[in-house]
Amino acid sequence: MKKLLIACLTCIVTGTFAQKKEVDSIAIKLAAYKTVRLTTDISKMSMEEREGLKHLIKAAEMVDQIFWMQAYGGNLAADTVSKKSVREFMRINYGPWDRLDNNRPFIEGVGAKPLGANFYPSDMRKGEFDSLTDESKNSPYTIIVREEGVLKVKKYPDAYQHMIREASMELNHAAKFFRDSMFSLYLTKRAEALLSNNYDESDRIWLDMKDNRFDIIIGPIESYEDRLYGIKTSYEAYVLVKDIEWSKRLDKYVAYLGELQEGLPVDARYKKEQAGMSSQLAAYDIVYYAGDCNSGSKTIAVNLPNDPVLQVQKGTRRSQLKNTIKAKFDHILIPIANELVVPEQRKHITFNAFFSDIMFHEVAHGLGIKETINGKGTVQSALGPHYSALEEGKADILGLYMITQLYEKKVLTEGELMDYYVSFMAGIFRSVRFGVGSAHGQANIIRFNYFKEAGAFSRDAKTGQYKLDMAKMRQAMTSLSSLILKLQGDGDIEGVQKLINEKGSIGPELRKDLDRLTSKNIPVDIVFEQGIEVLDLNRPPIPEEMQK
Ligand SMILES: [Zn+2]
Incomplete structure (x- = not known):
């Protein structure tokens, strides 16, 4: 299932003339972001502190991946999209929706961004959530998933x-x-x-x-x-x-x-x-x-x-x-x-x-x-x-x-x-x-x-x-x-x-x-x-x- 989705996205992004225009406009959107190098004075840091800092950064890299899943779902990993500019723009937005343009999709065929991002099944109806009896559904640290048609609550550490x-x-x-x-x-x-x-x-x-x-x-x-x-x-x-x-x-x-x-x-x-x-x-x-x-x-x-x-x-x-x-x-x-x-x-x-x-x-x-x-x-x-x-x-x-x-x-x-x-x-x-x-x-x-x-x-x-x-x-x-x-x-x-x-x-x-x-x-x-x-x-x- 995952592979199929990736293949579809690749052809959406590369194919026709209409898509060419889209990619151009993504180059313009990308230009709205100025690239800045994040540095600090490390000259006074000991070897141990530098090593510690590296581990902190590695921990941060992990939660970066989790947010990608929460915001979007992870099925269409950005690195599988062939155009560099599209890939880059997806990385900035953590998904195919332009955050600075009211979450408008910037890849054709991608629908509106679900209001509940990927915290809830995109097909979940409001009444369905209301009738879910598990109280932990209201926790800030759980997601709602659909398993065999039934809504279930999953704690973050289990989900990720x-x-x-x-x-x-x-x-x-x-x-x-x-x-x-x-x-x-x-x-x-x-x-x-x-x-x-x-x-x-x-x-x-x-x-x-x-x-x-x-x-x-x-x-x-x-x-x-x-x-x-x-x-x-x-x-x-x-x-x-x-x-x-x-x-x-x-x-x-x-x-x-x-x-x-x-x-x-x-x-x-x-x-x-x-x-x-x-x-x-x-x-x-x-x-x-x-x-x-x-x-x-x-x-x-x-x-x-x-x-x-x-x-x-x-x-x-x-x-x-x-x-x-x-x-x-x-x-x-x-x-x-x-x-x-x-x-x-x-x-x-x-x-x-x-x-x-x-x-x-x-x-x-x-x-x-x-x-x-x-x-x-x-x-x-x-x-x-x-x-x-x-x-x-x-x-x-x-x-x-x-x-x-x-x-x-x-x-x-x-x-x-x-x-x-x-x-x-x-x-x-x-x-x-x-x-x-x-x-x-x-x-x-x-x-x-x-x-x-x-x-x-x-x-x-x-x-x-x-x-x-x-x-x-x-x-x-x-x-x-x-x-x-x-x-x-x-x-x-x-x-x-x-x-x-x-x-x-x-x-x-x-x-x-x-x-x-x-x-x-x-x-x-x-x-x-x-x-x-x-x-x-x-x-x-x-x-x-x-x-x-
Ligand atoms: Zn504030």
Whole structure:
């Protein structure tokens, strides 16, 4: 069966003239991604650390394969498609659907992407799922399969047995090479978690670990890929090397989280929770992306764990991926600003402001409200498939709100307040290009429309460039923050639907502006050259006495 599918795909891709045109357009789509090498300074790493890092990368490679299966199914392995560009584009998208174009199929004969990706049988009817009695069907760590016509629930470690065992083994190997005993303990506990499908203990150890120079985030984590019920989690991995100096810079903001929660622009009922108070901020060079975070638009900051109970008990860690943020700033944000922002405001686009906008987005995930105030359960369960887009929207807007507060308290001292606002606006243009197919893209489209209608920025009809109005943007920021926090606290799914219907799509004017960016070959996102070779990990380190 597998072979047959592969043969069909090969002839679809190579054959006729119609397909030729398709392949050309894939070359254009590929050009939307700028290739960036993921490196870090390895000169001070010992031989042991380099060896450990190699095992971490190997573990990450395994979960990359799992995500391929979750997103698509694995039957049509990309390396069997003959055209290099098609193969490459499938690799970026983890399947034949263009993630930056609302998951439109880019290979003829491939139907629409199933809402439930490959977490559920593609022919499963809703009623069928509802009548399934196995309670573990609602677990974030199971898939639903059809066996002899009957729906069955399978735990992740059973569904992806071989790859999970390999990944777990690599983590155990890696643990032997690091001198940091806490980090080694985390690695072995995480290795266990992958096998047991129970992540709680390793998440707790991960949060307790503060002085580690290396890190790996690995496992089934985000639920964006499941657009059917929004519950199944996707495998991913980030292999990280801490940037000690920048991490210290971030430390000082953590002390203000309590104050910031109390200051949220919403009725007291919606800000009673103490979420995220023991939060940590740290900056890293990322050296390897795998799975979900490597698909379509690349993650630049991570706020984990997602478990709301753990968040309340122990807070979260926000990991800022500094080298990737810098790459996006240089290759995407600056060129976008040069095209879409009025010349006199372009001086306000700074790396510091862009980095801060992203950092406070992560801080803001820990604030606000996790549990509805009217007995509808958690915000996540009440809002279902709309949860992700709204939560991302919340994080963006509250991030800017916090920057404003901290700047006025003189805690945040770099640059001018205007820098953060103009960079934020340019950031919206960057993110709306991800399209409604991604939670972040959807959130940014809503915010763009909301701000535009509120007069936060205006567009010069002649030049097609945007100018920011500080006072109106501040007002819009406050009212949108309040609106989103209320929708979440009330678990108001109709209200969210209304917001998406009214403001969730790209209008003709914005479409034209975005097309201008494409026609000027401004990349939408980046892809990576990464791995053991790219990092040159096999190179012997300089002996310690020669480093001095
Ligand atoms: Zn986010």
